[in-house]
Amino acid sequence: MILEPITYKGGLYRHEEMVELIEDLGGYIIQLQQIAGDIIILALVPKEDLDLVRGIAKPINGQVTVSPLVGTEIAVVSMSLEIHHLPHATCDVAEYLRQFGAKTNVIGLARGFGKRIAQLNIEERDVINEHDCAILLYGNFEECIRHKNPKISRGITVPIIATGGPDKEALMKCIDPPVEGYVGGLGRLAHRAKRPEELAKLEEMVGEVSRVLDLRRTEIFKDPLSVAPPRLMDLIIEKVEAIHEVTSPTPITVQMAGLRVKLPYEVYADTLRNLELEQGVRLGDIADVSPSRMRTYIWVQVRPFSETKVMV
Amino acid sequence: MTGIEAFTSDCPEKTGGDYYERIAADVLQDMNLLRVISKLHVSVDPTVPLFIVVGVIRKLPAIVKVHDFASLQVQGNRITLSIGNESYLAPFLKFLWDRYGKANVEQPDRWTVVLTVPEGGAEGFEDLPVYDPREDIFRDLMYAMICIQPEGFKVRKEAYVDGKFYFVASEDTLPEDVVERQVREKFALIGEEL
Numbered sequence: 001m002i003l004e005p006i007t008y009k010g011g012l013y014r015h016e017e018m019v020e021l022i023e024d025l026g027g028y029i030i031q032l033q034q035i036a037g038d039i040i041i042l043a044l045v046p047k048e049d050l051d052l053v054r055g056i057a058k059p060i061n062g063q064v065t066v067s068p069l070v071g072t073e074i075a076v077v078s079m080s081l082e083i084h085h086l087p088h089a090t091c092d093v094a095e096y097l098r099q100f101g102a103k104t105n106v107i108g109l110a111r112g113f114g115k116r117i118a119q120l121n122i123e124e125r126d127v128i129n130e131h132d133c134a135i136l137l138y139g140n141f142e143e144c145i146r147h148k149n150p151k152i153s154r155g156i157t158v159p160i161i162a163t164g165g166p167d168k169e170a171l172m173k174c175i176d177p178p179v180e181g182y183v184g185g186l187g188r189l190a191h192r193a194k195r196p197e198e199l200a201k202l203e204e205m206v207g208e209v210s211r212v213l214d215l216r217r218t219e220i221f222k223d224p225l226s227v228a229p230p231r232l233m234d235l236i237i238e239k240v241e242a243i244h245e246v247t248s249p250t251p252i253t254v255q256m257a258g259l260r261v262k263l264p265y266e267v268y269a270d271t272l273r274n275l276e277l278e279q280g281v282r283l284g285d286i287a288d289v290s291p292s293r294m295r296t297y298i299w300v301q302v303r304p305f306s307e308t309k310v311m312v
Numbered sequence: 313m314t315g316i317e318a319f320t321s322d323c324p325e326k327t328g329g330d331y332y333e334r335i336a337a338d339v340l341q342d343m344n345l346l347r348v349i350s351k352l353h354v355s356v357d358p359t360v361p362l363f364i365v366v367g368v369i370r371k372l373p374a375i376v377k378v379h380d381f382a383s384l385q386v387q388g389n390r391i392t393l394s395i396g397n398e399s400y401l402a403p404f405l406k407f408l409w410d411r412y413g414k415a416n417v418e419q420p421d422r423w424t425v426v427l428t429v430p431e432g433g434a435e436g437f438e439d440l441p442v443y444d445p446r447e448d449i450f451r452d453l454m455y456a457m458i459c460i461q462p463e464g465f466k467v468r469k470e471a472y473v474d475g476k477f478y479f480v481a482s483e484d485t486l487p488e489d490v491v492e493r494q495v496r497e498k499f500a501l502i503g504e505e506l
Contacts, residue, residue, distance in 0.1 A: 084463035114464025114483050115361055139462065140331040141358040143324075165331050187331055190338035190459070 001026065003044040003230075005070030006053065007101055010062030015039040021056050025049045028230035030071055030101075030254050042070045042101050044230055067101030068210045071230060073255045074102045075131040075158075079118070079139070079148075081108035088189040090137055093163070096202040097135075097209065103253050105131065105294075109152075115144040118151050125155045126293040132256045133159040133180075133212055135205075140165030140187040146174040153179060159212045163187070163205060180215070181208040213256070220257060223304040226286035227277065227312035229254050232302065235277055236261065242268060258287070261298040265291040269298060277312050286310050318351040318502050324359060332356050332460070336365075339459045348372075348449055351502045356462065362490070363461045365479045366498040366506075369453075369472075373445045376400055379438040382425075386434045393425040403443045446472075453477060476504060 008018055012034065018041065022029055027045035045053050050064075057064045074097055078090040086108070094104040107127060111119050128134045134156055138145045145164050153160055160179035164171050165187025172182055183205045193202060227235075233252045236259070237243055243251050246262050253260040261272065269291070273284030283289065283300070286308045292299035305311055321336075323329025336354050340346050351368040378384070381397040382404075395401055408417045408427060416428040429437070450472045457470070457479040465481035469491065478495045480486060487494070491506075499506045 080463055082463055083459055113462075115358065116483055117464055141325055141328040141356075141462075143358040144361075144462070166325070166327050170327075188335065188462075190335040190342070 002047040003027065003228075004047040004050050005042075005044055005067050005101055006050070007065050007067040007070065008039070008041040008043065008053075008057060008062055009065075010039055010057065010060060012037050012039055014060045015041075015062070017060065018053075018057060018062060021053060025053075028228075028234060030230060030233075031103075031250055033249065042067065044071060069097060069206070069213070070101030071254045071256065072102050072132045072213055073130075073253050073260065074104045074209065075128045075134040076104050076106045077112070077128060077134055077136050077152075078106060078108045079112035079137065079152075080110075082113075084113070084188065085137065088192055089186060092189075092193040092202065093135060093137060093186075093205065097206065100206050100210075102209075103250065112148075112152060115141075115147045118148045120152050120154065120156075122155075123293060129155075129157050130260070130292060130294065130299055131158055132216065133161060133209065135161045135163060135209065136179075138162060138164035138187065142166045142170055142174045145171065146176070149175045149179075150177065153177070159216060161205070161208055161212055181212045183208050216256060220304075223306050224311070225257060225302040226305055226308045226310050227302055229257065229259050229302060231312070232277075232283075232287075232300070233259055236272070236275070239275055240268070240271065242271075258299065258301040260292055260294070261300060262295075263298055264296045265298045266296070272298060272300065281310055281312055286312065315346045316349055316352055318353075320352075320501060321354040321356075322501070323356045328358065329356065336460045339456050343452060343456050343459075345449075345452060345456055348453070351504065353498050353502045354460070355498055358462070361462070361465070361483050362486075362494070363465055363479075363481045364490075364494060364498050365457050365460070366495060366502065366504075367453075367477055368502070368504055369449070369475050369477060371475075372449060375441045376443040376445070377438070378404075378440050378442060381442075384438060386437075389429050389431060389433065391427040391429060391434055391437060393427065395423045395425065398422075400443050407440075407442055450477065454479060457481075473506070476506060478506070 022043050022045055025046055027043055029043045031042040033040045054064045076094040078085045090106055094106050097104045109124055161181035162175055162179050163183040163186040166184055168182050168184035171184050186201045233254055242263055248262045251262050269289055273289050275283040286303055288301045290299050321329050321333045332354055348369055349367050350370045353366050355364040381400050382393045382395050385392045418426040454470055461481045464483055467486055468481045470479045480490050496506050
């Protein structure tokens with residue numbers, strides 16, 4: 001069953017019909033958010049049932065859009081947290097990606113600025129590596145990017161999308177070692193991106209991120225995971241009582257090949273490892289449960305079928 | 313850029329230079345400093361690396377004196393001041409406390425200040441300088457320059473001389489002749505002399 005990532009936007013009235021429909025179709029709700037009288041649902045639904053979902057949404061004034069980034073967690077890496085890089089363009093990028101369903105985390109480097117002095121520390125590297133991909137927001141000069149990139153991208157194992165002021169071709173020339181994606185014309189700004197050409201750049205960036213993540217999806221598809229992360233999320237919600245006490249908007253963040261469970265590792269790691277998913281299959285048998293570098297969370301990485309020979 | 317007579321930039325990388333021109337315009341507009349500057353030149357050389365801004369400031373408002381915002385009545389060594397414009401009250405009170413001590417400065421209500429001054433202290437009191445707007449503008453300008461410059465340029469040199477200012481910053485130690493040679497060259501580009 002191929003799942004299509006969607007965003008449903010509609011009113012509070014009769015929204016539970018949509019929730020039930022998604023569950024009945026065998027889809028997964030990644031996030032349900034209520035903002036005043038509005039409901040936003042990020043979900044995965046079977047591709048062949050997309051028209052049915054649209055048909056149910058229409059009479060209740062709901063809008064269903066395909067959001068290619070639902071179920072991904074993306075690191076938006078700003079070279080620092082100072083006024084030079086925030087809020088523009090870092091927040092523009094992070095906010096724009098969220099519109100397409102991604103869960104974005106802005107990571108401000110302690111010493112990412114400068115041409116000669118830029119560096120990435122171990123904690124930053126590890127936090128970035130816990131995401132599905134990283135967007136490195138470089139500045140406006142080729143000269144700086146050329147010097148900076150090898151230091152900043154060292155040790156990052158997830159796909160990197162580099163953005164910067166120079167155009168795409170110039171970025172491809174000056175970035176060595178090469179990265180997975182490039183977006184030119186999106187460097188340091190001192191104003192909010194709102195002009196048509198700036199919005200077009202953000203659109204291009206979403207396209208590039210989707211392309212890079214699609215390649216990753218294809219790789220995963222060749223050797224499928226032992227359990228789909230959204231299904232694992234549903235099982236944890238069903239079987240681990242403590243997750244209902246978490247006040248975070250997303251107690252469990254779904255990634256392409258894992259989950260971030262926002263429970264303290266020291267207390268709940270063993271509970272998760274011993275969690276029986278199906279007929280004697282425990283979570284610890286098919287996934288690595290490790291401490292996340294983000295707060296005290298738990299990071300679950302699902303192993304592929306070729307390793308476990310189990311499919312839940 | 314609105315209000316600036318001459319606004320130029322130079323950079324070995326054209327795209328980068330254009331971006332910095334835009335960043336400078338945005339930051340100065342956000343901080344309401346466009347009306348203060350008459351000429352500006354932004355120079356960025358990422359290869360050195362070196363960031364230089366030179367500019368000319370328009371004629372600034374004069375130093376604010378006591379008679380500009382208050383009227384006074386003198387009775388012996390007691391001066392009663394009626395405040396007309398509250399904008400300068402905070403720096404004025406600080407000035408009075410420093411000069412006469414807190415014990416000799418009373419403020420019975422929002423608009424009145426009663427002062428006990430030493431013998432003959434009331435003479436020329438109304439012409440005392442209270443606030444110099446140029447200091448604030450220079451400080452604001454330098455803050456704007458720090459926002460405009462590429463981040464990480466921690467080594468800085470700045471000055472304000474006769475209505476002209478310059479700001480030099482780099483990641484590395486600044487060249488010794490940066491002011492004598494490079495800053496003067498940049499001033500020449502906007503038709504000025506340091």
